[in-house]
Amino acid sequence: MTQNILEADSVYLEYNNRAILSDVYVKAETGKVTGFLGRNGCGKSSLMKVIFGSLKGNFQSVRLNKQYQPSLLLVSGAIRYLPQKSFIPKHLRIEQICELFQVPFINIVNEFPVFEKYQQQKLGALSGGEIRLFEAVIILLSDVKFIILDEPFSHIMPLHVEKLKEMINREKHQKGIIITDHLYKHIMDVSDDLYLIRDGKTFKINTHDDLIRHGYILE
Numbered sequence: 174m175t176q177n178i179l180e181a182d183s184v185y186l187e188y189n190n191r192a193i194l195s196d197v198y199v200k201a202e203t204g205k206v207t208g209f210l211g212r213n214g215c216g217k218s219s220l221m222k223v224i225f226g227s228l229k230g231n232f233q234s235v236r237l238n239k240q241y242q243p244s245l246l247l248v249s250g251a252i253r254y255l256p257q258k259s260f261i262p263k264h265l266r267i268e269q270i271c272e273l274f275q276v277p278f279i280n281i282v283n284e285f286p287v288f289e290k291y292q293q294q295k296l297g298a299l300s301g302g303e304i305r306l307f308e309a310v311i312i313l314l315s316d317v318k319f320i321i322l323d324e325p326f327s328h329i330m331p332l333h334v335e336k337l338k339e340m341i342n343r344e345k346h347q348k349g350i351i352i353t354d355h356l357y358k359h360i361m362d363v364s365d366d367l368y369l370i371r372d373g374k375t376f377k378i379n380t381h382d383d384l385i386r387h388g389y390i391l392e
């Protein structure tokens with residue numbers, strides 16, 4: 174398996190003259206899950222979008238295998254991104270979406286048999302939680318070098334969260350995974366490298382106590 178490395182640094186992002194991200198370093202690589210935690214509004218989603226290439230910071234350096242990339246989303250086969258909010262048009266049929274993403278429907282059903290009955294249905298026929306799960310799974314199973322998952326566990330039932338975590342642990346052997354969620358215990362479980370974003374900067378987290386020290390959790 175080819176080892177790929179994605180690095181982002183020197184990210185500087187302002188909204189309305191307010192610095193959101195100012196000193197960030199991210200390294201993701203094949204075989205690892207890189208997790209991000211942080212309070213509401215600290216800039217997690219913004220950072221994910223900057224890495225993906227859908228948001229341009231005031232400055233950023235994003236490199237794939239040491240090569241600078243102005244926008245990773247334009248590099249074929251490089252990256253896919255699960256945004257925080259549902260993103261696939263609801264009028265598309267499940268089998269159409271599988272074709273578009275080049276993820277065989279059977280691979281999704283093998284992971285989550287609950288989707289079998291929806292093959293000919295429009296995405297909009299699924300419940301909110303099922304849509305979220307379907308989108309997370311199709312991104313996770315995509316044949317790309319890196320994936321970004323922004324809040325994949327929110328709105329998903331506990332049994333399915335555990336199954337998603339199993340999939341993440343398996344899929345990381347083929348791709349690098351960047352993940353963020355407020356369900357921090359799940360993020361701690363799946364992450365090989367963990368960072369906290371605070372005051373626009375990234376801090377490496379090694380233990381549960383580090384999160385207390387940074388004021389992210391109480392105990």
Ligand SMILES: Nc1ncnc2c1ncn2[C@@H]1O[C@H](COP(=O)(O)OP(=O)(O)OP(=O)(O)O)[C@@H](O)[C@H]1O
Pocket residue numbers: 188189193211212213214215216217218219220257
């Ligand atoms: N398009 C925008 N214009 C102005 N301000 C924005 C814009 N997008 C985000 N912000 C602000 O930037 C900050 C970071 O937002 P972002 O969504 O990246 O945070 P987050 O850590 O993902 O938050 P949450 O955990 O609540 O999802 C917030 O204060 C938000 O209000």
